[in-house]
Amino acid sequence: MRFELTGEQDQIREMVRSLARKEFAPKAAEIDEKSRYPEENLKRLAELGLLGMLIPESHGGSDAGAVAYAIALAEVAGGCASTGVGMAVANMAGEAIYRFGSEEQKRRFLPLLVSGTEAGAFALTEPSAGSDAFGISTVAVPDGDTYVLKGSKSFITNGSRAGVAIVMAVTQKEPKKRISAFLVESETRGISHGKPENKMGLRGSNTVSLSFDDCRVPKRNLLGEEGEGFRIAMKTLDGGRVGIASQSIGIARAAIEAAISYARERRQFGNPIADFQAIQWMIADSATELDAAWLLTLRAAYRKDTGNPFTREASVAKVFASEAGYRACHRAVQIFGGYGYMREYPVERHLRDIKVTSIYEGTSEIQRTVIARDLLGQGHR
Amino acid sequence: MVFDLTEEQGMIQDMVRSFAQKEVLPKAAEMDETGRYPEELVRKMAELGLMGIAVPEDYGGAGMDNICYVIAMEEIARACASTAVILSVNNSLACDPILAFGNEEQKRRVLPPLASGRHLGCFGLTEPGAGSDSGAQKTTAVREGNHYVLNGTKNFITNAPQADTCILFAMTDKERKHKGITTFILNMKSNGVTVGKKENKMGINASATASIILEDVKVPVEDRLGNEGEGFKIAMHTLDGGRIGIAAQAVGIARASLEDALAYAKERKQFGQPIANFQAIQWMLADMATEIEAARLLTYRAAWQKDRNARHSKESSMAKLYASEAAMRASVKGIQIHGGYGYIKEYPAERHFRDAKITEIYEGTSEIQRLVISQALLKG
Numbered sequence: 141m142r143f144e145l146t147g148e149q150d151q152i153r154e155m156v157r158s159l160a161r162k163e164f165a166p167k168a169a170e171i172d173e174k175s176r177y178p179e180e181n182l183k184r185l186a187e188l189g190l191l192g193m194l195i196p197e198s199h200g201g202s203d204a205g206a207v208a209y210a211i212a213l214a215e216v217a218g219g220c221a222s223t224g225v226g227m228a229v230a231n232m233a234g235e236a237i238y239r240f241g242s243e244e245q246k247r248r249f250l251p252l253l254v255s256g257t258e259a260g261a262f263a264l265t266e267p268s269a270g271s272d273a274f275g276i277s278t279v280a281v282p283d284g285d286t287y288v289l290k291g292s293k294s295f296i297t298n299g300s301r302a303g304v305a306i307v308m309a310v311t312q313k314e315p316k317k318r319i320s321a322f323l324v325e326s327e328t329r330g331i332s333h334g335k336p337e338n339k340m341g342l343r344g345s346n347t348v349s350l351s352f353d354d355c356r357v358p359k360r361n362l363l364g365e366e367g368e369g370f371r372i373a374m375k376t377l378d379g380g381r382v383g384i385a386s387q388s389i390g391i392a393r394a395a396i397e398a399a400i401s402y403a404r405e406r407r408q409f410g411n412p413i414a415d416f417q418a419i420q421w422m423i424a425d426s427a428t429e430l431d432a433a434w435l436l437t438l439r440a441a442y443r444k445d446t447g448n449p450f451t452r453e454a455s456v457a458k459v460f461a462s463e464a465g466y467r468a469c470h471r472a473v474q475i476f477g478g479y480g481y482m483r484e485y486p487v488e489r490h491l492r493d494i495k496v497t498s499i500y501e502g503t504s505e506i507q508r509t510v511i512a513r514d515l516l517g518q519g520h521r
Numbered sequence: 522m523v524f525d526l527t528e529e530q531g532m533i534q535d536m537v538r539s540f541a542q543k544e545v546l547p548k549a550a551e552m553d554e555t556g557r558y559p560e561e562l563v564r565k566m567a568e569l570g571l572m573g574i575a576v577p578e579d580y581g582g583a584g585m586d587n588i589c590y591v592i593a594m595e596e597i598a599r600a601c602a603s604t605a606v607i608l609s610v611n612n613s614l615a616c617d618p619i620l621a622f623g624n625e626e627q628k629r630r631v632l633p634p635l636a637s638g639r640h641l642g643c644f645g646l647t648e649p650g651a652g653s654d655s656g657a658q659k660t661t662a663v664r665e666g667n668h669y670v671l672n673g674t675k676n677f678i679t680n681a682p683q684a685d686t687c688i689l690f691a692m693t694d695k696e697r698k699h700k701g702i703t704t705f706i707l708n709m710k711s712n713g714v715t716v717g718k719k720e721n722k723m724g725i726n727a728s729a730t731a732s733i734i735l736e737d738v739k740v741p742v743e744d745r746l747g748n749e750g751e752g753f754k755i756a757m758h759t760l761d762g763g764r765i766g767i768a769a770q771a772v773g774i775a776r777a778s779l780e781d782a783l784a785y786a787k788e789r790k791q792f793g794q795p796i797a798n799f800q801a802i803q804w805m806l807a808d809m810a811t812e813i814e815a816a817r818l819l820t821y822r823a824a825w826q827k828d829r830n831a832r833h834s835k836e837s838s839m840a841k842l843y844a845s846e847a848a849m850r851a852s853v854k855g856i857q858i859h860g861g862y863g864y865i866k867e868y869p870a871e872r873h874f875r876d877a878k879i880t881e882i883y884e885g886t887s888e889i890q891r892l893v894i895s896q897a898l899l900k901g
Contacts, residue, residue, distance in 0.1 A: 143821070143826070145522060146522075400898060404899065417891075420891065424895040424898070427894060427895075427898055428819075431836075459807075508804050515783060516786075
């Protein structure tokens with residue numbers, strides 16, 4: 141057991157913290173207000189090697205590891221949560237291609253994602269397949285040198301900005317349903333996307349539906365083996381969940397920091413409200429739960445870095461961090477009182493932004509299912 | 522960041538788990554029922570080197586780190602929370618302050634019997650009028666030549682009836698309030714020391730809790746721990762360590778609630794299937810496990826900070842606050858999963874609930890922990 145960052149992890153934290161606070165945080169309100177995609181922020185992250193943190197240097201990544209990635213993502217999300225999710229999807233898509241792709245696919249796609257030239261996307265969810273991800277109905281039928289994709293995906297982050305999307309589709313229905321993963325390039329004929337969803341939070345991130353209308357994907361764009369798609373999706377989500385846990389913690393830390401400085405300044409009944417136990421209690425509970433959430437997140441990342449199974453640990457981190465983070469943001473709004481409800485202050489945005497962390501990449505309910513199955517010995521581990 | 526146990530930490534976990542499961546667990550229900558002090562278990566824990574885990578071997582201890590200590594605490598508490606608190610008081614509240622503040626002579630004289638388990642220690646801070654406000658000590662110590670003369674009453678003192686040695690706090694200078702408190706290493710056999718009758722408690726029944734009455738008790742000057750007026754600092758430092766032990770105790774109790782509920786949920790059939798198949802039950806189990814893992818990591822982190830001699834007041838308070846409240850929640854869920862059987866003493870679920878409750882109270886209530894944490898954040 142050692143609860144300290146390595147020198148390199150500490151350096152990454154300092155660098156990203158300074159970037160997020162100086163460059164991202166000041167623009168976060170405007171990005172939210174205008175629902176503007178923070179393209180320039182993602183460019184900055186790419187320049188610093190933060191979009192390929194889970195990919196070896198041989199493939200253009202910075203190979204910083206899952207712990208460093210969790211640290212960096214939390215800092216970015218604390219500055220601007222929409223930028224954080226862009227960073228998370230880029231790293232997740234890149235890692236999936238690195239881990240499951242052919243050498244040719246890696247050479248073709250990774251440099252684009254890592255350099256920020258193209259955004260990536262991960263397309264699993266469908267209108268009728270949310271938590272029941274295995275229930276997808278998009279199909280891919282082989283035809284000569286191609287697969288023909290038909291169906292639609294919904295709530296796809298980066299959907300209309302991505303140069304390449306990892307799309308899950310059914311390649312066999314009988315006797316046993318099998319799903320495969322495809323690298324679908326944005327200019328492929330037959331793809332269309334819906335208009336951006338009008339979301340409660342994360343308004344700077346691009347979320348759209350994707351439709352595939354006899355969309356021909358070359359066979360060389362099959363990711364992994366045919367039928368391996370569901371496993372690829374689940375593995376990718378294990379890592380993704382550690383990222384979402386980090387994102388939650390970053391957002392919630394920003395909320396607590398704002399609440400602490402407000403509580404020191406705001407005077408009522410002749411005292412700074414920080415002198416009242418009602419306020420102190422909220423701050424103590426938020427800080428305690430976030431420290432616990434952070435340790436759970438780093439533990440999951442550490443297990444990933446050391447090559448150990450971490451499905452259960454990732455679910456534990458994600459459900460705990462997203463729910464504790466939500467409570468912390470909610471308390472922050474409460475500490476600000478009426479001002480907390482106004483867009484002039486950042487805490488209402490933090491509350492709106494963090495809500496999605498207990499929903500996407502597996503709802504809290506799915507995380508609890510994963511954990512309970514593991515406890516009951518029904519897991520895959 | 523490294524989240525693996527060292528070889529030594531893994532070994533102590535295996536050893537204590539096996540001891541706790543084989544020798545402690547089978548007796549826990551009976552000890553709870555009768556309130557019997559587990560003398561034979563304390564003796565065995567002494568043989569295993571558990572009474573002074575983080576005390577250097579030179580002073581009769583096992584010379585291990587505080588992570589080993591919390592690992593051992595969790596395993597013992599998983600089996601019997603009462604036995605665990607006896608262990609915790611001796612390690613954290615008796616040995617640790619002597620190690621941290623004692624002079625060499627005191628460490629040579631007093632530590633070996635305590636750390637090896639030949640003697641048992643207790644900690645006399647709380648008074649009838651000084652609970653959370655521990656600075657409001659009424660017990661007095663007046664210097665007379667080479668002695669101090671102590672008068673006053675301590676209450677709710679764990680281990681008092683069996684203890685040989687008490688780390689005792691008394692006012693040497695009332696004017697200076699909490700800065701006028703001084704610490705003494707009290708021989709419990711001294712003239713004028715009376716132990717009151719055992720409290721009849723909701724839980725941790727096998728651990729004895731009693732008052733200590735001091736009537737003109739003479740304590741030699743060489744048994745003063747630290748300087749005059751240093752007592753409050755010693756008490757706070759000691760409790761910073763003690764809280765890590767209680768956090769580990771809470772993790773152990775919570776784990777007992779979870780493991781018992783898990784086994785029951787797999788066996789118990791309703792509506793034609795094991796109740797473990799229902800999401801209502803799965804959710805409770807998942808939340809228990811998640812919170813236990815969070816609590817354990819906070820506890821390990823605090824122990825690790827203590828091992829490095831880094832400041833750890835905030836971290837200890839976070840661990841204790843979170844672990845104790847998580848244990849309470851887990852124990853309620855444990856009963857709920859057992860349904861009616863959870864309310865019956867035939868099953869251990871209700872004992873875990875009664876045992877868990879104290880972890881939110883002693884060595885600083887949850888309210889005091891929140892005060893410590895918020896002060897660190899708001900002043901820091």
